[in-house]
Amino acid sequence: MTNNNLMKRRNFIKGLGAAGLAAAATPALALSNNSKGVQWHRSVDIAIIGSGFAGLAAAVEAKRLGAKDVEIFEKMSVVGGNSAINGGLFAAPDTPMQRKEGLKDSVETMVADQVAAGRGIAYEDLLRHVAEHANEALQMTIDAGAEYHPYLQQLGGHSVARTYQTTVSCGAGITQPLYKETKKLGVPTHTRAKFEGFLVNDNGDVEGIKIRENYYFGRDNNGEVVNIKVAKGVIMATGGFAQNVAMRMAQDPTLTSEVGCTNAKGATGEGMFEMFRLGAIPVHMAHIQSGPWASPDEGGFGYVSNYSIFNFPHSIAVNLKSGRRFMNEIADRKTRADAELANRDDEGNPMPPIMITSYEHSKKHPTAKKVLKYGVGWKFDSLEELAKHFNIPLKALEKQIDEYNGYVKTGVDKQFGKPMDKAMGKYLKAPFTVVRLWPKVHYCQGGVQITTKAEVVDSFSGKPIKGLYAAGEVTGGIHGVSRLGSCSIPECMVMGMTASRSILKA
Structure with missing residues (x-):
């Protein structure tokens, strides 16, 4: 040449x-x-x-x-x-x-x-x-x-x-x-x-x-x-x-x-x-893919990412305004990232959703302690305490968790078709651990x-x-x-x- x-x-x-x-x-x-x-x-x-x-x-x-x-x-x-x-x-x-x-x-x-x-x-x-x-x-x-x-x-x-x-x-x-x-x-x-x-x-x-x-x-x-x-x-x-x-x-x-x-x-x-x-x-x-397991509360990949990846199968992602789920928590990355980005307040500003997991199950992942230690996640002893902290309508959240626990029991997610194999027997119950979600490139x-x-x-x-x-x-x-x-x-x-x-x- x-x-x-x-x-x-x-x-x-x-x-x-x-x-x-x-x-x-x-x-x-x-x-x-x-x-x-x-x-x-x-x-x-x-x-x-x-x-x-x-x-x-x-x-x-x-x-x-x-x-x-x-x-x-x-x-x-x-x-x-x-x-x-x-x-x-x-x-x-x-x-x-x-x-x-x-x-x-x-x-x-x-x-x-x-x-x-x-x-x-x-x-x-x-x-x-x-x-x-x-x-x-x-x-x-x-x-x-x-x-x-x-x-x-x-x-x-x-x-x-x-x-x-x-x-x-x-x-x-x-x-x-x-x-x-x-x-x-x-x-x-x-x-x-x-x-x-x-x-x-x-x-x-x-x-x-x-x-x-x-x-x-x-x-x-x-x-x-x-x-x-x-x-x-x-x-x-x-x-x-x-x-x-x-x-x-x-x-x-x-x-x-x-x-x-x-x-x-x-x-x-x-x-x-x-x-x-x-x-x-x-x-x-x-x-260009964004990771739906990332947190807006820490830089880079952080601790929440691996924590979320492990816990998504037996957790729920919740919209703060409605208190309801808005996605299949183990859909492919693009589907979840797009769903998370749709969470906005009345002025159209980002409103990062939360992922709720029973502490009993979340603590089994190696990064769970660090998520709590470094303040990028929270532990709540009751649903009332959780709802108050994030200003979520309590009754709607209670209904959502009852419905989800029903899916855990039957093995069928009637809301979003999430495969429930890894959720069997893992009911959502207090105490809870919570992290915020927001995609990162x-x-x-x-x-x-x-x-x-x-x-x-x-x-x-x-x-x-x-x-x-x-x-x-x-x-x-x-x-x-x-x-x-x-x-x-x-x-x-x-x-x-x-x-x-x-x-x-x-």
């Missing part, structure tokens, strides 16, 4: 209708160059950009397949990115724990659940590939030392309980063991190493990368740029762009800086932008188009861009309109493993 053609590819991002906003984002966009005449500072066989689930899984798999020279580059000062601070929830079909609990599940069932949540536009071939290999990825985490609770959870949109959760109730319970495994296998991880762009030959093949070493996030152009020749392949595992307010507003103008976000600060999307410049196809960019379904081999597809030729692979949230298409909770970790890990297998022809 000539420099002139490379410039034409850079202009491709303008087709997103967001070039101006993207360029204004902080930190600044990277720039790719032709590799002709470049002075290479050093070389590697496989370069992995990003140190979350996808990047770490790719590194472990590459070394297990015999790769000699694998290196990870992470722009932040710590390893793990969003992966380290997520909920640590891992969905897989037909697992040993499901069989032990007598639960029937399959690849087909898991894919069907995700296709339904994706509203018909999810890439079924990618979903199937991930589901077929999810147990391999789960086993990789266990082999590395990850520990999970001895029970499965049924998250919103899933037709059966298939979700494991780390005992520390966060993604660090997976990223830390995987990181230790990469160190055992001899994979160097370079932090404060910001990806600055690709180095490509005249045919458009990726031959290397530019990395800004000693980079400090938020300070543009600090550190020094080195050119690294990559012999076998570059794996982009840089995550989404939820913290890039300008870019997310270009897709959805309602997602302003006033809307909270669960992501790490480094989720700004430069790696994805540079793949677009190179010619990658943008897919589903406008589908959590996950970007959009990104670059990839094949089931994790190859990045070129918009100009329709073929894979040679030497370039991608995995995880930086890719698009797999989840469609709405991603089911606990399906991100298997996706990231399976596609990271797949990228290494494709590079090494395994």
Whole structure:
């Protein structure tokens, strides 16, 4: 590819209708160059950009397949990115724990659940590939030392309980063991190493990368740029762009800086932008998911998120004005987030609804004590006390709880059709614990188009861009309109493993 053609590819991002906003984002966009005449500072066989689930899984798999020279580059000062601070929830079909609990599940069932949540536009071939290999990825985490609770959870949109959760109730319970495994296998991880762009030959093949070493996030152009020749392949595992307010507003103008976000600060999307410049196809960019389990009373992911995810199946979400339920508490994320956002006062201002759980059941989750300790949740000894605190009409609330307890008894939710399997025998009774709910920007379904081999597809030729692979949230298409909770970790890990297998022809 000539420099002139490379410039034409850079202009491709303008087709997103967001070039101006993207360029204004902080930190600044990277720039790719032709590799002709470049002075290479050093070389590697496989370069992995990003140190979350996808990047770490790719590194472990590459070394297990015999790769000699694998290196990870992470722009932040710590390893793990969003992966380290997520909920640590891992969905897989037909697992040993499901069989032990007598639960029937399959690849087909898991894919069907995700296709339904994706509203018909999810890439079924990618979903199937991930589901077929999810147990391999789960086993990789266990082999590395990850520990999970001895029970499965049924998250919103899933037709059966298939979700494991780390005992520390966060993604660090997976990223830390995987990181230790990469160190055992001899994979160097370079932090404060910001990806600055690709180095490509005249045919458009990726031959290397530019990395800004000693980079400090938020300070543009600090550190020094080195050119690294990559012999076998570059794996982009840089995550989404939820913290890039300008870019997310270009897709959805309602997602302003006033809307909270669960992501790490480094989720700004430069790696994805540079793949677009190179010619990658943008897919589903406008589908940005908000987490319906978040709380307006704490920053980031917080303690309430995991608490809510665990307790939703045996709790009720209540509108403060009516004292009534307004949604199926374990519907898919988009359905619930939209329902929560409809809770407004008479002037149209946000009126965050509440989730009511029996203390007897809520306390079984590890974060329950912290929710109360840090004042992001409340404990009430009576329904009267609860109603007074939130100014809820008491009689309406009493009637709602009586009705719901009837559903618990019969196993049939006549209001919203909520599956009651996980609620059986768990009646709502005092004392109660309560948290407030309000969605936060959590996950970007959009990104670059990839094949089931994790190859990045070129918009100009329709073929894979040679030497370039991608995995995880930086890719698009797999989840469609709405991603089911606990399906991100298997996706990231399976596609990271797949990228290494494709590079090494395994």
